[in-house]
Amino acid sequence: MKKFPEASRRLARRLHRRMLVIAYGRSFAATAIILAVGVAPACAAGDVKAGRQKALQCQTCHGMDGTAKMPEAPNLAGQSEMYLAKSLQDYRNGARKNEIMSIVAAPLKDQDIADLAAYFAAIPVTVGEPPK
Ligand code: HEC
Secondary structure, eight states: OOOOOHHHHHHHHHHHHHHHHHHHHHHHHHHHHHHHHHHGGGSOOOOHHHHHHHGGGGHHHHOTTSOOSSTTSOOOTTOOHHHHHHHHHHHHHTSSOOTTHHHHHTTOOHHHHHHHHHHHHTSOOOOOOOOO
16 A cells, blocks of 8 residues: 655644544534433432332441441431432442442442432431531
8 A cells, every 4th residue: 555645644634633623613512412411311310218228238337317327437318319329339430439338339220329319318307506
């Protein structure tokens, strides 16, 4: 195969780059929409009742009422559903590590995480006066 001279190869590369910039620019909005739609099914809607059943395995440390039963464990009651789900996803994928929670979260399915997050987030909490 005949080789292109260096100058035309450079020109081709530059044109290619420019085309990519234009293509990306045009498709940015479309890509954003596709990403948003594509990501949405990953955030399964949580079911509080199913979550209560699944939370039985968490109660030794977090309590069925979402208040911690051991000093190292945080309260989960009334915590933001999004935060709970993200924490569990992070333990599962290794972005957040803890010797207990990494093991607890490893077998959880997306639906389990959504249900557990919905359950603990749904526990009402009341807050008293902060110390002065
Ligand atoms: C053997 C005790 C134990 C069990 C069982 C357990 N956890 Fe945990 N959990 C912990 C500890 C300890 C931490 C704090 C870990 C850290 O420092 O990252 C924690 C942290 C968390 C966090 C992060 C909270 C925050 O405020 O950042 C979530 C969410 C969580 N657990 C959910 C669960 C769920 C849901 C289950 C049941 C499927 C469960 N845990 C079972 C001990 C436990």
